[in-house]
Amino acid sequence: MKRKSPRSRRAPVTAIPPETTVEQALRTLAGLEIACVLVAREGRLLGLFSERDVLDKVAERYEELKDKPITEVMTPDPVYVYESDRAGKALCVMAVSGYRHVPVVDVNERILGIVSPLRVMRFLQSRCEGR
């Protein structure tokens, strides 16, 4: 797998500022029907807030946490890949680390997008069907 991650499979991405409240972040996930948002300041990655963070940290304490900043419950310093990395590297981060969403950054560590299992699945299925 020597192909670089194509732009269509790492964008778009939703990013929120670190001051966003837990309630606002949750509404963003629900409203956009997405599984993950990146937490960023001025294009630089600070963390990631996903469905799993909601289950693990928020669900049973929602009323207590909903007005807190997202930085209190996000996954800080998530594993990411560079745009020049092979697509297989992002895939293996998902498989080996268990992170389902892998941010993609440029050489200046600015966010370019995200690789998700859903996008990998769709890519594979399209290849299986010869689309």
Next chain:
Amino acid sequence: MGLFEDLRSEPVSELAIRKALTVREDAAIGEAIPRMKAERLGCVILVDAAGKPTGTFTEEELIRLLARGQACLAESVGKHRAAAWASVSEDEPVGKVLSLMDSRNLRFVIVTDAAGKAVGLTGQKGLMEYIADHFPREVLVRHVGRKPYIHEREGA
């Protein structure tokens, strides 16, 4: 053989199958959450008295409900089941899992035995691991981003 050939020929039992976390349809969402957390699973399988699956309740439904407030935790998983779900038997090809997930926009697929009873769960994670097994050189990643070494699995 190559990945695409294996997807067509290898059975679902070749995938990493997670535990079938089953609940009754009338179980409260608040009861399901601690079990999902404990097993690090984003999905519970709703089953009838015979253990046959009747639906799923996933993190996606949880987020949609929580956005309306924590009162939802007292409601039943059956009332808020996922709109779409699917199952495969252990001897069907791995490619069927991929096809179901793509066509129905699913993250999880229930694995059933010959009698139709839920025996496990697979999905995006299982498929990622399966695909990664076909690219062993890429798995030997030593340095990813700022983290030099991955110490433990995380579900984000």
